[in-house]
């Protein structure tokens with residue numbers, strides 16, 4: 447039989463190992479949730495109505511562009527994931543897809559290199575100075591990024607307008623610098639129609655911004671940031 451001290455050391459080693467395994471696979475929850483969002487599973491379940499059960503076969507039959515769907519994979523994802531229902535104002539799906547995108551996650555793999563030799567992880571991973579540079583050359587990512595920003599913007603803005611009631615009253619115009627596609631400024635001028643809104647962002651972002659009443663979009667003169 448081992449001594450109590452040896453037992454204690456062995457138990458510490460095992461706990462350390464378990465902790466490393468936990469970190470090693472922590473990404474699985476994030477990526478399973480990303481998969482569920484990409485397949486629009488929350489929307490499919492939500493469209494059934496709150497509290498109404500839906501079978502795996504019903505879910506899989508509602509997934510768009512699935513030429514040969516595999517129900518066993520769907521079952522594995524749903525074992526990892528629960529639905530609470532969502533609404534337009536609390537839905538963080540678009541932001542989640544940014545944060546788990548290869549451009550965002552990829553640069554973290556260069557952290558140790560940056561510690562050793564300095565320089566930005568993002569530049570080492572992708573040869574670009576910033577996420578904005580990449581977005582300007584990748585239309586799909588540009589849309590994903592702008593939609594993701596707009597979804598957090600809506601959530602923040604709802605709280606801001608509710609809590610900051612008199613703060614906007616004295617303003618005649620308001621500029622949102624780095625305002626993305628203008629979601630936040632458009633909501634402010636909707637609640638305060640006397641304000642003239644200006645949305646300022648990079649050209650590739652402004653190019654995709656919707657038209658809003660009482661909001662002018664202005665593109666920054668160059669994309670260096």
Ligand SMILES: C[S@@+](CC[C@H](N)C(=O)[O-])C[C@H]1O[C@@H](n2cnc3c(N)ncnc32)[C@H](O)[C@@H]1O
Nearest residue numbers: 578595596599624625626647648651666670671
């Ligand atoms: C974190 S996002 C915020 C987006 C926006 N506020 C929203 O909530 O939707 C930062 C924004 O700054 C913009 N940006 C970065 N560099 C800029 C620059 N030099 N001039 C203008 N906008 C810039 C990006 O394109 C991006 O839309």
